């Protein structure tokens with residue numbers, strides 16, 4: 001059965017409203033190199049398609065990995081470290097070794113020291129049964145980083161005997177799987193490998209800022225008898241992006257490196273992150289809050305006593321996203337999460353970014369739906 005080279009779905013000629021549709025004539029003209037209508041529309045018109053996001057079907061596909069001797073590249077978005085780990089993913093991978101790739105580090109400001117990222121990832125990994133070989137932090141759009149990843153794969157596949165420096169003749173694993181949530185950059189990495197190592201002139205797999213671009217497994221040769229395999233991502237129900245439309249997701253996604261926005265704040269002040277999050281601060285001394293979020297996300301500072309009224313009047317106007325009532329309803333009501341920071345704290349909000357807070361005994365009240373993953377890390 002032929003498959004779309006852009007998203008991996010089996011092709012069909014009968015229903016143009018369903019995924020995988022292509023006109024029969026195209027298969028005659030193009031042989032095996034066929035994109036389905038959906039991929040064509042995403043690549044050329046950036047059309048938005050509603051996506052299937054069934055976690056059980058996802059597990060069915062991915063959990064086959066545990067029955068193989070495989071290497072897993074688990075890709076995580078640097079802007080969503082805590083949300084990046086798919087629940088129960090360790091069970092799906094089984095005993096196989098994993099490399100964690102923290103991707104999109106190109107969006108971080110140059111002066112941010114990234115070693116805290118590795119520390120945080122290590123803390124998250126401790127709570128799983130993942131067998132982590134290494135953590136690589138970078139951008140898969142950068143050729144040198146891709147070469148580092150591929151070298152790592154090769155070295156693990158044919159490990160050198162340290163004493164004799166002799167490459168072990170037998171490979172240590174068969175296939176290499178790229179897994180991770182939707183839009184973390186799995187297919188972008190595949191395309192880079194295709195261009196750097198497999199002689200492809202251009203990107204082959206469809207990539208896009210939309211979620212669930214890749215629908216089924218896409219296999220390319222790794223060596224004579226094994227494959228490097230791109231997998232579909234799953235949208236994280238705890239990531240804000242899951243509840244938002246393309247326009248809002250575009251606003252929350254940093255395009256180039258983000259400029260941290262620093263606020264010197266006092267007791268009784270509030271910051272709105274668009275209409276998505278409200279943070280109230282209760283402090284005995286002035287303090288600072290540095291926002292590592294997309295430059296396009298509007299941050300509004302006000303007094304806490306005025307915050308309710310401003311939200312009532314300005315939601316979906318000044319305070320965007322959300323842009324529509326439907327989007328607002330999908331988000332749902334805010335809960336209030338409280339936390340205390342003694343000196344330094346990092347607040348991670350899945351789908352938005354993170355905030356570094358520095359102050360003495362600072363109390364924060366985060367207004368956000370409880371379903372969105374929020375994590376406070378102290379003293380990093």
Ligand SMILES: Nc1nc2c(ncn2[C@@H]2O[C@H](COP(=O)(O)OP(=O)(O)OP(=O)(O)O)[C@@H](O)[C@H]2O)c(=O)[nH]1
Pocket residue numbers: 103104105106107138139140141142180181182183184185186187188189206207208209210211212213214215231232233234254255
């Ligand atoms: N800034 C930045 N953007 C990236 C990087 N890698 C990928 N992207 C962007 O992230 C978006 C998603 O990339 P994809 O490669 O389609 O992600 P995916 O993980 O294959 O997504 P699904 O197929 O939906 O699971 C695209 O807009 C990419 O251009 C990176 O290193 N830096």
Ligand SMILES: [Mg+2]
Pocket residue numbers: 186187188206207213214230231232233
């Ligand atoms: Mg993909």
